[in-house]
Amino acid sequence: MNSQAKIVVVGAGIIGSSIAFQLTRRHQNVTVIDARRPGQGATLASYAWINSRDKSPREYQDLNRRSLDMWPRFARELKDDIGLRWGGEMRWSATEEGAVALREHAEQLRSWGYPVTEITKDQARIMEPGVVMDPFTSGVYCAIEGHVDTQRVVKACLNRVEQSGGTVIANDGIASMNVEAGHGGQSGVTSITLKSGRIVECDVLVLAAGYETTSVAAMAGIEFPQSQSPGATIVTDPQSPIFRTVVCMHTPRDLPEPLMNIRQFANGSVMIHGGTHNGSLGDSSDDDAAKLITEISRFMPTLAGAKSIEIRSGMRPMPEDGFPVIGFAESVPNVYMAVMHSGVTLAALTGEFAALEILDRAEIDLLAPYRLERFTAAKR
Numbered sequence: 482m483n484s485q486a487k488i489v490v491v492g493a494g495i496i497g498s499s500i501a502f503q504l505t506r507r508h509q510n511v512t513v514i515d516a517r518r519p520g521q522g523a524t525l526a527s528y529a530w531i532n533s534r535d536k537s538p539r540e541y542q543d544l545n546r547r548s549l550d551m552w553p554r555f556a557r558e559l560k561d562d563i564g565l566r567w568g569g570e571m572r573w574s575a576t577e578e579g580a581v582a583l584r585e586h587a588e589q590l591r592s593w594g595y596p597v598t599e600i601t602k603d604q605a606r607i608m609e610p611g612v613v614m615d616p617f618t619s620g621v622y623c624a625i626e627g628h629v630d631t632q633r634v635v636k637a638c639l640n641r642v643e644q645s646g647g648t649v650i651a652n653d654g655i656a657s658m659n660v661e662a663g664h665g666g667q668s669g670v671t672s673i674t675l676k677s678g679r680i681v682e683c684d685v686l687v688l689a690a691g692y693e694t695t696s697v698a699a700m701a702g703i704e705f706p707q708s709q710s711p712g713a714t715i716v717t718d719p720q721s722p723i724f725r726t727v728v729c730m731h732t733p734r735d736l737p738e739p740l741m742n743i744r745q746f747a748n749g750s751v752m753i754h755g756g757t758h759n760g761s762l763g764d765s766s767d768d769d770a771a772k773l774i775t776e777i778s779r780f781m782p783t784l785a786g787a788k789s790i791e792i793r794s795g796m797r798p799m800p801e802d803g804f805p806v807i808g809f810a811e812s813v814p815n816v817y818m819a820v821m822h823s824g825v826t827l828a829a830l831t832g833e834f835a836a837l838e839i840l841d842r843a844e845i846d847l848l849a850p851y852r853l854e855r856f857t858a859a860k861r
């Protein structure tokens with residue numbers, strides 16, 4: 482694609498920002514548009530654990546693993562402190578049935594080459610003396626996982642876009658699209674109109690508007706089914722370091738809800754993610770946040786006095802079958818879609834692969850299972 486081509490990215494979450502950054506690295510002039518301030522969607526609420534843990538089938542596990550392995554390079558290329566922390570994740574079980582499930586899952590992941598190792602209670606205690614793990618029927622540790630500060634990633638990507646001559650338009654959502662029939666009878670989006678009335682011309686339109694991509698894509702006549710998956714995290718005031726070895730920890734999955742995930746930012750603030758993919762934290766109120774802190778203090782007593790200073794909530798981008806949608810839309814071939822859960826883990830791969838598909842017209846076979854047309858094909 483010639484470097485004068487007008488590429489417009491709608492959505493400045495971690496996915497749109499990563500794609501815009503990779504296009505910029507390839508000397509492409511990019512315009513990024515967001516209805517809000519960049520990074521305020523699912524990317525803000527995200528627990529941002531970089532992992533390939535609860536993923537199947539194997540090809541999807543591999544996709545996430547590949548992206549996990551691409552993160553250090555992505556971070557180096559950004560040339561900024563993005564709060565990327567490695568150190569791994571630990572979890573344990575509290576019942577005998579839970580121990581069987583934890584061990585079986587770890588065994589399957591190891592057979593896929595994913596290094597989840599079993600640890601004894603004594604080992605777990607030495608690794609994390611500040612965490613109360615009682616009862617403890619089995620434990621696992623995965624040393625290759627990490628987490629990242631998503632706000633810093635978005636900022637770093639968009640800084641590079643602007644420094645290279647690209648444009649970032651914030652607080653001005655897309656209102657409509659001009660779709661025209663092109664050569665060969667195929668339609669294409671030639672320009673978009675923003676809520677302010679501003680018109681932005683495009684040769685390629687990247688839709689990375691997270692959960693809102695369904696309504697945005699509909700403006701081009703593209704049908705894209707998503708499930709509703711609200712989620713939330715709370716952030717506490719700064720606390721002294723809670724972990725010695727790991728950077729992420731999950732409370733036992735075989736105890737009654739809330740299931741909790743915990744990580745700590747460089748400034749000491751702790752992020753707690755409570756809940757499942759079907760919902761989190763009830764109504765995301767201050768009461769919920771206080772309840773989570775009380776619950777987590779059972780496992781991490783030093784957090785007993787922590788205060789919630791921020792509740793971050795958002796809709797997970799969740800294509801109907803739970804897998805990503807990445808690639809050009811067949812019905813409007815200059816529209817490239819990039820919508821997924823686990824978008825923090827997958828951001829490193831998605832940015833790089835999208836640039837290859839958009840600029841080099843590559844058809845990456847690893848992305849074949851994740852094309853939009855699997856939904857339309859299912860209807861035929």
Ligand SMILES: Cc1cc2nc3c(=O)[nH]c(=O)nc-3n(C[C@H](O)[C@H](O)[C@H](O)COP(=O)(O)OP(=O)(O)OC[C@H]3O[C@@H](n4cnc5c(N)ncnc54)[C@H](O)[C@@H]3O)c2cc1C
Binds near residue numbers: 520655711795797798
């Ligand atoms: C509670 C929670 C926990 C999570 N935990 C993890 C985790 O541990 N690991 C992991 O890998 N993933 C996790 N995820 C998923 C991950 O955060 C998302 O997949 C990822 O952030 C999606 O990024 P995105 O850029 O696609 O979407 P978003 O961050 O939602 O960004 C979309 C952007 O599009 C903009 N937009 C919307 N409509 C318009 C419009 N009309 N015009 C212009 N702009 C528009 C929005 O303002 C927004 O900035 C979690 C998500 C949640 C909610």
